[in-house]
Amino acid sequence: MKIEKFISVKDAIKKGKDKVAVRGWVYRERKSNKFIFLVIRDASEIIQCVIKKDKVPKELWAAAEKILIETSVKLTGSIKADKRAPTGYEVEVSDLEIVHYAEDFPMGKDQSYEYLLDMRHLWLRSRKLTAVLKIRSTVFGAIHEYFRKLGYYEFHSPIIIPGGAEEGPTLFEIKYFDRQMYLTQTWQLYAEAAIFALEKIYTIAPSFRAEKSKTSRHLTEYWHAEVEVAWLNLKEIIDLAEGLVKHVVKKVLEKNKEELKILDRDVKKLLPATKKKFPRATYTEILNLLKEKKGFDVEWGKDLRTVEEEKVMELFDTPVFVTHYPKEAMAFYKPRDPKDPKTALCFDLLAPEGNGELIGGSERDTDLKELETSLKKLGEKLEDYHYYLDTRKYGSVPHSGFGMGVERLVKWICGLDNIKDAIPFPRTMTRTNP
Ligand code: 4AD
Ligand code: MG
Numbered sequence: 001m002k003i004e005k006f007i008s009v010k011d012a013i014k015k016g017k018d019k020v021a022v023r024g025w026v027y028r029e030r031k032s033n034k035f036i037f038l039v040i041r042d043a044s045e046i047i048q049c050v051i052k053k054d055k056v057p058k059e060l061w062a063a064a065e066k067i068l069i070e071t072s073v074k075l076t077g078s079i080k081a082d083k084r085a086p087t088g089y090e091v092e093v094s095d096l097e098i099v100h101y102a103e104d105f106p107m108g109k110d111q112s113y114e115y116l117l118d119m120r121h122l123w124l125r126s127r128k129l130t131a132v133l134k135i136r137s138t139v140f141g142a143i144h145e146y147f148r149k150l151g152y153y154e155f156h157s158p159i160i161i162p163g164g165a166e167e168g169p170t171l172f173e174i175k176y177f178d179r180q181m182y183l184t185q186t187w188q189l190y191a192e193a194a195i196f197a198l199e200k201i202y203t204i205a206p207s208f209r210a211e212k213s214k215t216s217r218h219l220t221e222y223w224h225a226e227v228e229v230a231w232l233n234l235k236e237i238i239d240l241a242e243g244l245v246k247h248v249v250k251k252v253l254e255k256n257k258e259e260l261k262i263l264d265r266d267v268k269k270l271l272p273a274t275k276k277k278f279p280r281a282t283y284t285e286i287l288n289l290l291k292e293k294k295g296f297d298v299e300w301g302k303d304l305r306t307v308e309e310e311k312v313m314e315l316f317d318t319p320v321f322v323t324h325y326p327k328e329a330m331a332f333y334k335p336r337d338p339k340d341p342k343t344a345l346c347f348d349l350l351a352p353e354g355n356g357e358l359i360g361g362s363e364r365d366t367d368l369k370e371l372e373t374s375l376k377k378l379g380e381k382l383e384d385y386h387y388y389l390d391t392r393k394y395g396s397v398p399h400s401g402f403g404m405g406v407e408r409l410v411k412w413i414c415g416l417d418n419i420k421d422a423i424p425f426p427r428t429m430t431r432t433n434p
Contacts, residue, residue: 007087008044008073013045013089019076019079023042048082048091048197049075056094070102072095073099076094107123113418129264129421134317135256144202155198155204162384165185165333183208185208188226192391219419222406223405229401230403245359265413279318303326313350320349325344327344330346335370353415362402364399368393418431
């Protein structure tokens, strides 16, 4: 097959006239006696192509007649505008090479969600998942961009760790030669050691949670964007978090208009987050709001449950910072607020539209005695945390940080029902394959 340079389908459409050569997969096919219509997709876009029986060699027609969807092809033809075609252009094929004839493709309409998950490796090719993956890529790029522009260093911590930082029951145990080790839930404790060298650091890395919950927002393996900064206090770390979310949402709105359209995402729901300042309320104020506006009576001291988070978020159209949760319900490293010692200097960022907690963060306790007491209370061995406790012995400084579940953010931005669709190959309690 004689072919000039291949271009992407999107570029072919941009060109809009003359001869083009494209390659990709057959997304749809329709055959009649005189015409074969193929919709070809590549990573960039789809385009309708037509093969006219009386205009092409016999062998080309015969080869095309055997095409099933997902067959990979290279083709040349002339492109022109055609209002009836799905993306407004059509290629009249003059030359066609079959790269590989696909077998009968097992994906179609009306298949169960579980089946789609079993066939995830093929379902990735769908327009929906392709759109999500493109947005996900923008999100990761935007996080790096945000922190690097502000002069943050990217820093990496071990995945295999001797002891946890967040709730014990969500630690995955692993057999490590003759010892028991764990998969990390957070980069934080190592990051707290590294700020003494680098001051401003961030990462995006996998975190692991042995979550028994089968909710639409829990994965056992997720990508965690975390930041740790020397000298910052609670207000300053909250400002940093707000800037991050705003930057990422703006980038997606700017770069992924087409993908958001494919996902049928109502972008009007995302706009307030780019424009308005996110409200900030204390946990106690949120309990009052829940009582007054939603008739929910939550006992002071309990962490907010999913339903409560969702109910209160019905009152807002942007993410909301909730601060000063009860100290006793919080992870050991969150310090007491000296002004109100039953609360901690911490925050969660809750997302609108039923998406729950996007970010958790806090100032970090620098009181060595208090940290040792909390760890012992949790049944931890202090020697496992020697590296952490040392940070409070040699030039300790106030510092703060937070962690954001990247799939939670992608889920909200894309308007997905389930977090499993925000990651290519999800891991949950019951889903480990493919
Ligand atoms: O609130 P978490 O547990 O906080 C930490 O791990 C801190 N050490 C972070 C830090 O300060 N550096 O988790 C942070 C975020 C949550 O807000 C949520 O977005 C996400 O991680 N997350 C999960 N995402 C998906 N599936 C899960 N099972 C998740 N658990 C937490
Ligand atoms: Mg949390």
